[in-house]
Amino acid sequence: xxxxxxxxxxxxxxxxxxxxxxxxxxxxxxxxxxxxxxxxxxxxxxxxxxxxxxxxxxxxxxxxxxxxxxxxxxxxxxxxxxxxxxxxxxxxxxxxxxxxxxxxxxxxxxxxxxxxxxxxxxxxxxxxxxxxxxxxxxxxxxxxxxxxxxxxxxxxxxxxxxxxxxxxxxxxxxxxxxxxxxxxxxxxxxxxxxxxxxxxxxxxxxxxxxxxxxxxxxxxxxxxxxxxxxxxxxxxxxxxxxxxxxxxxxxxxxxxxxxxxxxxxxxxxxxxxxxxxxxxxxxxxxxxxxxxxxxxx
Amino acid sequence: xxxxxxxxxxxxxxxxxxxxxxxxxxxxxxxxxxxxxxxxxxxxxxxxxxxxxxxxxxxxxxxxxxxxxxxxxxxxxxxxxxxxxxxxxxxxxxxxxxxxxxxxxxxxxxxxxxxxxxxxxxxxxxxxxxxxxxxxxxxxxxxxxxxxxxxxxxxxxxxxxxxxxxxxxxxxxxxxxxxxxxxxxxxxxxxxxxxxxxxxxxxxxxxxxxxxxxxxxxxxxxxxxxxxxxxxxxxxxxxxxxxxxxxxxxxxxxxxxxxxxxxxxxxxxxxxxxxxxxxxxxxxxxxxxxxxxx
Numbered sequence: 001x002x003x004x005x006x007x008x009x010x011x012x013x014x015x016x017x018x019x020x021x022x023x024x025x026x027x028x029x030x031x032x033x034x035x036x037x038x039x040x041x042x043x044x045x046x047x048x049x050x051x052x053x054x055x056x057x058x059x060x061x062x063x064x065x066x067x068x069x070x071x072x073x074x075x076x077x078x079x080x081x082x083x084x085x086x087x088x089x090x091x092x093x094x095x096x097x098x099x100x101x102x103x104x105x106x107x108x109x110x111x112x113x114x115x116x117x118x119x120x121x122x123x124x125x126x127x128x129x130x131x132x133x134x135x136x137x138x139x140x141x142x143x144x145x146x147x148x149x150x151x152x153x154x155x156x157x158x159x160x161x162x163x164x165x166x167x168x169x170x171x172x173x174x175x176x177x178x179x180x181x182x183x184x185x186x187x188x189x190x191x192x193x194x195x196x197x198x199x200x201x202x203x204x205x206x207x208x209x210x211x212x213x214x215x216x217x218x219x220x221x222x223x224x225x226x227x228x229x230x231x232x233x234x235x236x237x238x239x240x241x242x243x244x245x246x247x248x249x250x251x252x253x254x255x256x257x258x259x260x261x262x263x264x265x266x267x268x269x270x271x272x273x274x275x276x277x278x279x280x281x282x283x284x285x286x287x288x289x290x291x292x293x294x295x296x297x
Numbered sequence: 298x299x300x301x302x303x304x305x306x307x308x309x310x311x312x313x314x315x316x317x318x319x320x321x322x323x324x325x326x327x328x329x330x331x332x333x334x335x336x337x338x339x340x341x342x343x344x345x346x347x348x349x350x351x352x353x354x355x356x357x358x359x360x361x362x363x364x365x366x367x368x369x370x371x372x373x374x375x376x377x378x379x380x381x382x383x384x385x386x387x388x389x390x391x392x393x394x395x396x397x398x399x400x401x402x403x404x405x406x407x408x409x410x411x412x413x414x415x416x417x418x419x420x421x422x423x424x425x426x427x428x429x430x431x432x433x434x435x436x437x438x439x440x441x442x443x444x445x446x447x448x449x450x451x452x453x454x455x456x457x458x459x460x461x462x463x464x465x466x467x468x469x470x471x472x473x474x475x476x477x478x479x480x481x482x483x484x485x486x487x488x489x490x491x492x493x494x495x496x497x498x499x500x501x502x503x504x505x506x507x508x509x510x511x512x513x514x515x516x517x518x519x520x521x522x523x524x525x526x527x528x529x530x531x532x533x534x535x536x537x538x539x540x541x542x543x544x545x546x547x548x549x550x551x552x553x554x555x556x557x558x559x560x561x562x563x564x565x566x567x568x569x570x571x572x573x574x575x576x577x578x579x580x581x582x583x584x585x586x587x588x589x590x591x
Binding site for chain 2: 001002003004005006007008009010011013014016017018020021022024025026027028029030031032033034035036038039089092093096097099100102103107108109110111112113114115116117118119120121122124125126128129134136139167170172175176179198199200224228231232235236250253254257258263266267270273274277278281
């Protein structure tokens with residue numbers, strides 16, 4: 001879309017304005033993406049000197065690896081659990097903060113700071129609490145008779161990673177939910193109250209339906225976050241282990257590409273991830289379009 | 298407030314206090330560990346109140362090799378990503394919304410197709426580009442002619458900053474903003490004889506001010522907290538960012554003497570800058586967060 005009133009000509013100036021952005025994107029984003037697609041259909045020798053076209057062989061190989069199928073499964077568990085946990089917590093915090101009057105801004109401040117923490121640091125902080133030998137929470141669990149050991153027990157490791165990742169993401173959901181709750185017209189709430197609906201009833205029958213669009217938007221964003229931004233948390237907490245229990249797809253792309261040096265396999269995985277992101281982005285754009293249509297009614 | 302419901306109010310406060318306590322628990326324990334000596338930290342159970350060793354631990358943390366240098370690197374990375382991205386985004390968004398030229402549609406689609414390319418999905422080829430910026434030439438020529446040019450960005454600030462700044466989210470944000478700017482402003486500016494550069498500098502830039510501050514907060518935190526990319530392309534300890542540096546010096550599982558007290562002091566020092574930015578610029582942070590995803 002171009003502005004109705006705009007400039008004509010100025011070819012040199014336009015080139016100059018666009019050049020930095022286009023150059024950076026072309027060299028560091030667009031061409032590497034094409035190269036990933038190219039590498040995914042090529043098989044190359046370990047030195048990367050000779051590559052032969054192999055069609056979809058890399059994809060077939062990747063999709064028949066038990067390790068890869070395991071990582072798809074782990075990604076599903078991790079993504080759905082951390083999305084559900086962080087969205088529910090964010091929504092609950094937003095509902096409570098929206099309701100209270102005293103201490104509103106203090107609560108808000110105390111809920112915002114985790115966003116500033118690096119995911120790696122988040123991993124470290126949670127490891128310190130849950131370390132089987134000296135973690136404070138781990139020792140407490142031990143007293144309750146739980147043999148807590150995320151270094152050996154896969155399900156414990158997965159739980160720890162989910163908690164750390166959700167903790168990092170709660171702030172984001174909280175901010176969006178709070179903004180949308182504050183945008184709900186007061187007159188609707190009052191009308192419901194006059195009809196005799198209590199605070200809980202109003203929440204479920206009036207407020208939640210009204211914030212459904214933002215909930216859907218957050219769902220997509222959270223899934224994308226869980227897919228890609230979990231790498232540092234996994235790397236600092238479990239390195240995909242124990243025995244592949246927290247080996248999510250992004251971690252495998254990195255591992256196969258840089259540690260195992262399997263370029264074709266890693267690129268095929270990159271392409272699969274790219275297709276997933278594109279699908280999610282398309283869904284999101286359709287949502288935005290729908291939102292605009294609602295707005296103009 | 299629609300009606301008074303003291304029980305529900307009390308319930309909300311109770312849940313908030315519990316929830317906030319759970320959210321702050323990791324930081325609280327980090328602070329406690331950073332204020333004790335190693336013996337106290339490893340005692341079972343660990344003390345629950347602050348000790349007296351904070352200054353000592355912070356001194357030990359600061360005295361680690363390259364620690365201060367790595368903090369400076371983090372500042373350079375965070376500021377670099379912020380400045381490059383805002384500058385490139387602002388000018389590019391100006392070009393795609395306010396000018397008519399032949400390849401406008403092409404430029405537009407080239408920029409916005411990258412909205413769906415997070416750095417993680419193109420990590421291996423991007424690394425190859427950082428190892429030699431001219432590598433894409435060889436990909437394009439497909440071995441017909443070998444181009445023998447070398448420009449290595451590994452272990453450099455440019456290599457650290459550029460790939461992280463290579464995304465169109467900023468351009469998208471400025472474009473959305475410019476589309477809401479009334480046409481009358483440009484008409485008036487044209488009547489007054491202002492050219493494009495003057496219009497961008499004296500009208501568009503001041504209008505965008507709050508958005509720029511909001512974006513700055515988000516990008517600073519984003520740049521500061523980067524992990525995968527710096528970890529891959531930096532091998533010299535003096536060029537690492539502090540987040541990666543911390544991850545590399547962490548007590549391992551098998552360490553006989555895990556130095557958690559200094560590790561936690563380092564953690565606090567490293568997290569100080571982004572936490573301050575988020576809390577001091579809270580209003581803009583919230584705005585930036587909401588803007589950036591629209």
